[in-house]
Amino acid sequence: MALSIAQVSFEHHRTALGIAESTPRISWRFDGNASNWYQGAYELEIGRGGQADTFRVNSSDSVLVPWPSDPLQSGEEATVRVRSFGRQHADTPWSDLFTVEPGLLTEEDWQGAAAIASDRPTEEDSPHRPIYFRKDFSVDEDILSARLYITALGIYEAQLNGERVGDLVLAPGWQSYTHRHEYNTYDVTDLLRNGENALGVTVGEGWYSGRLGWDGNRNFYGDTLGVLCLLSVTTSGGTTTYIPSDETWQSSTGPIVSSEIYNGEEYNSTLEIDGWALPGFDASGWLGTLEIEFDKAVLAAPDAPPVRRIEERRLENVFSSGSGKTVLDFGQNVVGWLRVRVRGPRGSTIRFVHTEVMENGEVATRPLRTAKATDNLTLSGEEQEWEPSFTFHGFRFVEVDGWPEETELNADSITAIVIHTDMEQTGFFNCSNPLLNKLHENIIWSMRGNFLSIPTDCPQRDERLGWTGDIHAFARTANFIYNTAGFLRGWLKDAYSEQQENEYAPPSVIPNILGPTTGSSIWGDSIIAVPWALFQSYGDKAMLREQYPGAQDWIDKGVLRNEVGLWNRSSFQYADWLDPLAPADSPGAATTNAYLVSDAYLIHSTELLANISAYLSLTDNAEKYTHDRATLTRAFRTAWISNNGTVANETQTGLTLPLYFNLFATPSHYTSAVSRLRAIISANDYKVGTGFAGTHLLGHTLSKYNAAPTFYNMLLQEEVPGWLFQVVMNGTTTWERWDSMLPNGSVNPGQMTSFNHYAVGSVGSWMHENIGGLSPAEPGWRRFNVDVRPGGGLRSAEARFLSAYGAVEVRWWVVGGDGGNSRGCERFRMVVTVPPNTEAVVNIPGRVDGGSRGRKVVGSGVHRFESCLD
CATH class of the missing domain: 2.60.120.260 (Galactose-binding domain-like)
Structure with a gap:
């Protein structure tokens, strides 16, 4: 296949209308199976104002490269196309043209637009009835282009001349509105008319003033529904006309009597107002509007794609x-x-x-x-x-x-x-076991249901909050299945803002509606672990740099420590939340000591902060946190590990954490601990014994110490607690509890009984990396691992990851018996596709010809491997 450039993106946007950056970084994805192709240079053609300039750069970089031209202005559209030059092989043709356009970059660019509310009494302790806003205006010249910039104090739908504007739903989504309130940008050129026009906006309470949380509280950000928008119209005469939201607008109520996140919508069709968003509508019975206080300094263009109807x-x-x-x-x-x-x-x-x-x-x-x-x-x-x-x-x-x-x-x-x-799906998995395929499908469905504006815990009950412990556990899986780069980058900005208001401790939910709280491990550690997982997947140092102050504040100021630097023993900890042995009415009553868990994670987070410091070339900090990690490890051994290497809590989680985080003192301690962990699992009939702290690391720990067969036995367990129990019980998403539904078909009597939680779906990362064999060898996937670990009776599998460089694919199968040859072993056969400008480190399971174990580094193209399985 001829080499070409399939996609050009800006920052992490596939559609770059109304973005926040005036000098957006540019990336391009390759298509084609060129053999051993590496980029030596690239050219960017930037078209703006009717003129195109070409910039040539001698570089192998093709992801997040610097903007080469002058900064773009608010609302300035530019076209970009790219071509790449091979070091020794063919060059690509020019890509298609892609457009990029910033939104409104300064407060002044809003041209005096004001947030407006209806001139009617406000409901204080009851649901807010949605408000309909409208404005008539005229355009007297031919229209060249038009943009609508809009947000709401609530969530909105807009119409222009009776036609719906865009396809976003629940816009602008949920942010920590007091710190970052997103607006959206629409190209409405085709909806405008020469002459009379009308703009209509309906606003519901949403997260802004609706009820949030299980205590029945509402009005977290304000008690009044409102809209803030600016319509910018450029005409053939070269002038730009602005139609802002102001007190000349009109307002009314309509057929939506109430519409609440938790309780649902009441719609009365007999109250419909025909033509209310059309020009010439008789609005004599409508109320006026009034300006309300709103700080435009918090307005922000989205980092994430919007919420849409997907299927x-x-x-x-x-x-x-x-x-x-x-x-x-x-x-x-x-x-x-x-x-x-x-x-x-x-x-x-x-x-x-x-x-x-x-x-x-x-x-x-x-x-x-x-x-x-x-x-x-x-x-x-x-x-x-x-x-x-x-x-x-x-x-x-x-x-x-x-x-x-x-x-x-x-x-x-x-x-x-x-x-x-509306994130791009990037990860795909299939294998010869239908139950595992169904499990993976369920994981995807739970991610889809809970990646709705923010990463929520569940989508159905009186909660739906951005619990930080859940995304900490699931980020490694999520970043493979979908492109989460923009989605989580925006959420992390809110996490940092909320952390600064909470005495340097990240709240347990982001946005924070639970009030001031002391930090806890794992949930608080997400301020480091989630950016680290993002960096591994996308290699974005700018994102890492944004999050570095929060990571430092957590470790340096937020953690409540005892006299040796470990966690204070009176601090609250979720720890191994929803351990399968925890009582239905006490989900935090885990079998592993909460402070053992918390201390282990503190050491791991300190190590991650040292790693992040090194990647950001902060050498002194990297040395400091490396030293701190060593000091804390010695304290951990004193507190939790005996001289013979026995852990105070010999549970699945109690052994997994010091094994995965490298907390033992000698090689023999590691060897013995792995044996004890395997024995505990075997004695438990290969059923899961971990909660939130241990589940996402258990399989990776066993693989790390060459015990993947043990985890295969756990993964294939169909009884509770186990992943396939949910599948054989006809679950179509992953559950909050291992036994949200009991074996007799009744619902668990505890309150925490969601049937759509993604945390236990964190096993997906083990499936991707061990059955599919795929993981990044360096941040961003420019160099990646192919390390398949056959087992579990699987005869075949395939995994595909759409990286920033192009499609990474692994397909393998086992030929049984003698495989038609005289060697008498099962033959493992594998096809690996490596995208241009990358390389793969391939570990071939079993014995290759000559009896050695195979490890090869290969460049782009399609590669075939074969070995004899022991």
């Missing part, structure tokens, strides 16, 4: 519950809402209750706790199509009450709409 799921079954109620089954636990096509008596109401599972023949609402997850649609009397606007649900099953006889209830009348942050 539609057909209804699979309609059945009656045990009590005779109508229930819909979509066959998959999803996050989103329903689209309803219906006709029924005017004023009649349909009620939809969303749940993840059934229990005792009925929809199981108890795991929702106080969240109602209920939508109510009052019909217009005409045929209509409806979706909720400002809520979302986690569900597979929906109980329906009040469905009209006039419409048949089937897959044509109801569809499930799947939403999540």
Whole structure:
């Protein structure tokens, strides 16, 4: 295949309209299987203002290279194309043209636009009824281009001349609004008319002023719904006209009576206002607006892709519950809402209750706790199509009450709409074991459901918060499956801001709605571990530099220490949260000492900070934290490891952490500890004995010490607690508890019983790296490992990762018996695809010809390997 450039991106944006950077770094991805191809130079053609300039750079870099031209101005569009020159081989042709355009880079660029609210009383302790805003305006010249810059005090949908603006949902998403409040940029050129126009915006409470958390509190960021926007119109005469949000706008309420994140939406079709966002609409009965205080200094362009409708799921079954109620089954636990096509008596109401599972023949609402997850649609009397606007649900099953006889209830009348942050899927996995494939599919579905604006714990109950411990455990897996670079970079900016307000300790949830708190290990350590995992995947030193002050503050000032520098023994710790032996009503009652766990993670985080310091060329800091790590390790041994190498808590987690973090004193201690860990696992019938602290590291630890067969036995365990128990119990996402559903089909009696949590899905990284064999050998995947560990009875597997350089692929299979030859062994065969400008370090399992074990470093192209398995 001829070598070409398949994609050009800016910072971490595939679509670079309205970005925050005036000098965005540029990356390009290759397509084609050129053999041993390395870039020697590149050219960038930058087109702006009708003129194109070409910049040639002698460099092998093709990811996050510096912007070569003058800084872009607010709203200035540039076109970019790239071509690469091989060191000794063929050059690429020019890429397609890609556009990049910053948003509004200064407060002054907002041209006096103000945040406005409706001139009506504000609800204080009740749900905020969504507000409809509108503005008439005229454009008297031919339109060359138009941009709408918009955000809300709440979440919004915009219309221009009655047409929906863009395809974002729940915009602008959830940020730590007091520190970083995102706005969105839309190209609305094709929606404008020469003459009279109308701009309409509907705003719901969302996360801004809606209820958040299990205590029923609301109005965390403000108690008033509002909109802030600027429409910029450039005409053929060369002038730019601005239509800002101000007190000349009008406001009203409409058919959305309420729309809450937890409780759902109430929509009354009889209150619809025809043509309210069209020019010429009679708004004489509407209220005015008033300006409200808003600090434009916190406005920010998004780092992450937006939340969008991603997929539609057909209804699979309609059945009656045990009590005779109508229930819909979509066959998959999803996050989103329903689209309803219906006709029924005017004023009649349909009620939809969303749940993840059934229990005792009925929809199981108890795991929702106080969240109602209920939508109510009052019909217009005409045929209509409806979706909720400002809520979302986690569900597979929906109980329906009040469905009209006039419409048949089937897959044509109801569809499930799947939403999540629109990240690019980069990781793919398949193997010869169908149950493992289903497990991996479930992991992906849980990530999709919980990567919705922020990385949440669960998407269905009265929580849905950005728990830092969960993403700490899952980041390594997440970064393979989807491109999370922008998504997590934005969230980490909020994490740092919230940390500074919490006496240098990262709060347990980001954005923080739980108030001031002392830091705890693992959850607090995410301020170091998540940036480190991001850096391994994307090699972005700028992101690492952004997060470095927070990492230092946590280690230097945030950790509550005792006299030897380890964790204070009176500090609160989540530690090995949801250990499988923890009682249903006490999820933190783990079998491994909380301070053993916390001390181990403190040492690991100190080591990571030393590594980060080294990558950022902060030599003195790297030496300091390396020394601190050694001092803490000695203190850890004194506190937790006996002279003969025995750990105070000989549990799966208690042994995994000092093994993985290299905390033992002698080689014999490591050897003995691995043997004891394997024995404990075997005695437990290969069932999982770890919670949040140990689960994501258990498999990697066993592989590190050549005990991957032991972990294969655990991975393939179909009884509880184990990953495949959830699969054989017909789970379609990964669960919060190992036994969120008990073997008898009843729901765990504890409160923490979500059926869509990604933390235990962290096993995905072991599957990618050991069954698929793929991991970065250096940050950013320019050099990567291929290290397949066959086992578990698997006869074949394939893994694919779409790196910043191009597609990395491994496909392997085992030919049984003598494989048609006289060697009498099973033959392992593998095909590895290495993208241009990269190289792979390939470890070949078994014996290659000559009896040696194989390790080869190969450049780009397709490579084939074969060996004899012992």
